[in-house]
Amino acid sequence: MWRRGIRTVVLGVALVVLAGCGSETVESDDTADEATRAGTATAWTRAAPIRINGVRTADGGRSLVVDAEVPDGARDCVRGLRGELHTVEHGTVYVMVTFETRSLDRNAGCTGTQRVEATVKLREPLGSRRVMVNSGAVFTPVGAAPPALRQCGENGCDPTPPRCTSSSYRQAVDATDIPRHTSWEERGCDDTWLVLDLSTRMGPVCGDVGDGCSTSAISQRWFYRAEPSGWRPVTMNGDAGCAGIHKLLPELPERLCATLPRLDRG
Structure with missing residues (x-):
């Protein structure tokens, strides 16, 4: 009876140890799963x-x-x-x-x-x-x-050299910080300088005349200098003749400003 009791106690202790090992194994697996989830929480894209x-x-x-x-x-x-x-x-x-x-x-x-x-x-x-x-x-x-x-820029890798042509004027307008859909009128041009009057319609889009809708135009006169990449905007001035612009651009040829009218700003 005494030896049987010892065997019973030893068997009970062994079961407790095994149970403890099994408990530790399960806890270790959970920790590994948590580490895996933490490592994959932020996906790489x-x-x-x-x-x-x-x-x-x-x-x-x-x-x-x-x-x-x-x-x-x-x-x-x-x-x-x-x-x-x-x-x-x-x-x-x-x-x-x-x-x-x-x-x-x-x-x-x-x-x-x-x-x-x-x-x-x-x-x-x-x-x-x-x-x-x-x-x-x-x-x-x-x-x-x-x-x-x-x-390469908006005008491609080989922009057209500045010329006194409509397509070259379009490049000049596109290079100017003004609203889209702006129209232009050439006031003077040579191999080095370009003068454009730019007009931008403002206000609501109107339909037929007499529908009660009125719009206005904002006009600006810009002076451009020729560079290898195209016309570059330099300054603006709306005075008549050369007196006003020569204070800003004394090198501008008189033939390009002598007959300039005062700009109607609309």
């Missing part, structure tokens, strides 16, 4: 840069280095940055720059930005071909200071 700041050549023109702006914060916000050659056709090299980020999660804290560089390997030297990054920004080596490429 593939994205494109916020902005492309510049492109330059490297390795004798066989590589492109893309200067890009990406998210940044207290924690790691970017990983897996890569630049890839997509295709080459019609004189343009198409490249893609992507990365993984968790900036789409508000809790990630990726509220700032940082500049990074992605390298793209080319099959052959760039030469005179253009570069388009992510189907958006376009850069060209023509007219640039190597190794940097020149970013």
